[in-house]
Amino acid sequence: xxxxxxxxxxxxxxxxxxxxxxxxxxxxxxxxxxxxxxxxxxxxxxxxxxxxxxxxxxxxxxxxxxxxxxxxxxxxxxxxxxxxxxxxxxxxxxxxxxxxxxxxxxxxxxxxxxxx
Amino acid sequence: xxxxxxxxxxxxxxxxxxxxxxxxxxxxxxxxxxxxxxxxxxxxxxxxxxxxxxxxxxxxxxxxxxxxxxxxxxxxxxxxxxxxxxxxxxxxxxxxxxxxxxxxxxxxxxxxxxxxx
Numbered sequence: 001x002x003x004x005x006x007x008x009x010x011x012x013x014x015x016x017x018x019x020x021x022x023x024x025x026x027x028x029x030x031x032x033x034x035x036x037x038x039x040x041x042x043x044x045x046x047x048x049x050x051x052x053x054x055x056x057x058x059x060x061x062x063x064x065x066x067x068x069x070x071x072x073x074x075x076x077x078x079x080x081x082x083x084x085x086x087x088x089x090x091x092x093x094x095x096x097x098x099x100x101x102x103x104x105x106x107x108x109x110x111x112x113x114x115x116x
Numbered sequence: 117x118x119x120x121x122x123x124x125x126x127x128x129x130x131x132x133x134x135x136x137x138x139x140x141x142x143x144x145x146x147x148x149x150x151x152x153x154x155x156x157x158x159x160x161x162x163x164x165x166x167x168x169x170x171x172x173x174x175x176x177x178x179x180x181x182x183x184x185x186x187x188x189x190x191x192x193x194x195x196x197x198x199x200x201x202x203x204x205x206x207x208x209x210x211x212x213x214x215x216x217x218x219x220x221x222x223x224x225x226x227x228x229x230x231x232x233x
Binding site: 042047095101102103104106108109 | 148150154157158159160161162165167173207209211213221222224226227229
């Protein structure tokens with residue numbers, strides 16, 4: 001069965017600090033997809049990144065970077081030099097094509113507070 | 117990028133009434149649509165999956181007679197909360213997926229906040 005664990009419920013940092021959001025997943029499938037989404041107070045999900053299970057390359061996009069390690073089933077997200085606008089809830093998600101069809105499961109989310 | 121809209125964005129209703137929420141894919145054909153519910157400070161929970169022209173598949177614990185889903189066209193799915201009660205107050209989010217590549221990509225709507233008084 002699919003499972004996504006985001007152990008950090010809330011993180012509070014001061015502006016310009018680096019922060020890493022953890023994500024650990026469980027799946028029996030060899031083909032799956034991992035995502036990170038940002039949910040600001042407005043509620044609309046903002047897509048940040050998608051990774052498939054065959055691509056373990058780390059990725060950097062501006063101040064954002066992602067570390068995908070299949071050996072530890074982790075897909076961690078780092079924000080470098082955090083800004084107040086980064087304050088939001090961040091969700092890690094896992095998608096796979098199971099016997100019941102395509103399904104996406106979300107982690108519990110990590111609420112990030114960036115203080116000026 | 118692909119766009120998914122939801123209407124209404126906000127709805128307040130009296131207990132016992134039914135509420136319909138629309139989810140539209142604006143620039144692509146959505147063969148599959150998903151409905152999620154999110155309570156305050158909680159995660160998104162998948163309620164049901166609907167394929168165009170077929171009956172929806174509901175997740176365990178979701179009452180199909182309470183949450184009616186219709187996916188009559190490739191661009192529209194509706195969720196009707198029947199006889200709504202205060203405990204149905206939540207943030208409802210739909211998402212849509214195409215049959216083409218990348219198949220794993222879902223596009224999310226902006227959500228509908230439902231408040232049942």
